[in-house]
Amino acid sequence: xxxxxxxxxxxxxxxxxxxxxxxxxxxxxxxxxxxxxxxxxxxxxxxxxxxxxxxxxxxxxxxxxxxxxxxxxxxxxxxxxxxxxxxxxxxxxxxxxxxxxxxxxxxxxxxxxxxxxxxxxxxxxxxxxxxxxxxxxxxxxxxxxxxxxxxxxxxxxxxxxxxxxxxxxxxxxxxxxxxxxxxxxxxxxxxxxxxxxxxxxxxxxxxxxxxxxxxxxxxxxxxxxxxxxxxxxxxxxxxxxxxxxxxxxxxxxxxxxxxxxxxxxxxxxxxxxxxxxxxxxxxxxxxxxxxxxxxxxxxxxxxxxxxxxxxxxxxxxx
Numbered sequence: 001x002x003x004x005x006x007x008x009x010x011x012x013x014x015x016x017x018x019x020x021x022x023x024x025x026x027x028x029x030x031x032x033x034x035x036x037x038x039x040x041x042x043x044x045x046x047x048x049x050x051x052x053x054x055x056x057x058x059x060x061x062x063x064x065x066x067x068x069x070x071x072x073x074x075x076x077x078x079x080x081x082x083x084x085x086x087x088x089x090x091x092x093x094x095x096x097x098x099x100x101x102x103x104x105x106x107x108x109x110x111x112x113x114x115x116x117x118x119x120x121x122x123x124x125x126x127x128x129x130x131x132x133x134x135x136x137x138x139x140x141x142x143x144x145x146x147x148x149x150x151x152x153x154x155x156x157x158x159x160x161x162x163x164x165x166x167x168x169x170x171x172x173x174x175x176x177x178x179x180x181x182x183x184x185x186x187x188x189x190x191x192x193x194x195x196x197x198x199x200x201x202x203x204x205x206x207x208x209x210x211x212x213x214x215x216x217x218x219x220x221x222x223x224x225x226x227x228x229x230x231x232x233x234x235x236x237x238x239x240x241x242x243x244x245x246x247x248x249x250x251x252x253x254x255x256x257x258x259x260x261x262x263x264x265x266x267x268x269x270x271x272x273x274x275x276x277x278x279x280x281x282x283x284x285x286x287x288x289x290x291x292x293x294x295x296x297x298x299x300x301x302x303x304x305x306x307x308x309x310x311x312x313x314x315x316x317x318x
Contacts, residue, residue, distance in 0.1 A: 014254065017246040020238075021262045025247075026269025028239040029100040029107075030278065032092055035231035038224045040215035041092040046206035047232055049084055052240035053199030060193050072189040073197055079187065080198030083179030085205045090172020094165040099280040104270030105290045106145055106169050111263050111297045112138040113177035120185070125303075134299030141292030142170075148285055191248055199240065263297050 035044055060067055094103050112135055115125050125131050146166060187194050210216060250259045267290060274280035282290075 014250070017250050020242055020246040021250065021259070022265040023269055024238050024243040025262060026104070026266035027273055028235060028243070029091070029095070029104040029266075029270040030273040031231040031234050031239070033095045033100040033103075033274075033278065035228050035235065036092055036095050038228040039232070040210060040213070040219055041096060042089070042206045042210035042213055043215050043219060044232065045085070045089050045092050046203050046210060048235050048240060049199040049203030049206065051203075051232075052236045053196050053201075053203055055236070056192065056196040056199065056241065060190070060196055065190050065193050067193055067196075069189055072187070072194060075183070075186040075188055076194040076197035077201040079179045079183035079194075080201040081179075081205055082175050082182060084198060084202035085209075087172050087176030087179055088202075089206065089209075090168050090175065094169040094172070097159070097161050097165045098169070099274055099282075100278065101267075101271040101274035101280050101282055102145070102286060103169060104267040104274075105286065105293065106142070106166065107173055107176075108263055108267040108290070108293050108297065109138055109142055110173045110177050111260065111300055113174050114181065115300055117174070117177050118181055128303040130299045130303035130306075134296040134303070136296075137299065138293055138296030141289045141296060144285055144289035144292060148283060195244060195248070260301055263301075264294050267294070 032044075039047070057067060091103055091107060115121075115131060115135060118125065183194070183198075247259065247262075271282060271290070275282060
């Protein structure tokens, strides 16, 4: 790409940040599944986001940032509930019954929901043939992922809970896109402070859900293995802090269309980890669904990249 690095952005740091976003975020599906085998999903969500939010808020206070602004906190709370409570909570809950690799593949459809839900960009998005073709292909990919589970349930050889998990995951994917767009158009002040509030609010919201689901009755910390605790720590420090920070920084120094290429790599990393270390099996139809979804995301991002490039050229002419 001909887009230059912004002043002060070291090429080595850009490469490192991309590596973190690609590999770390792709690996979080694997570690979520390791943790959720021993820790109930809503308790796990509360632990992860309360801890990561507290650490990030402490960092903001150390840096002397203003942490209380009513408008900023309100916007962060709403986006945090939609993004992390519903969006990420759906992923955690679904991984109780679905392989981490399948969850990652279905989550890769999120860029499609961005296009559909981003109303201010509707005119631009729906006038692009590449975007429309990408959307159509993307839904074919989703159908391919659902078809085997649906067929198994219809024949009586499958588990209906898997279908419910797939539907919950789809709601989570839509919520992640909706929450991201809300944060984009309504967030105020420091992005770091907003992120900290998002995590804290979502983490606290997981607590009543865990109580309603009666997760605490059968949960005993003494029964949790060191591997599960290490998975939580990995999700806190690598997934929530390092991965998210790298993502936000890349958005500041590189084109958004380039940063969004993590949508191509994350599910591939998740599939590799799931099959190599968790003994997960991906059918040929599911692999085909992955390829179809990634093709659709490529077409959508290609249209966005062309639009951004044309806009940049127009600005230079002026």
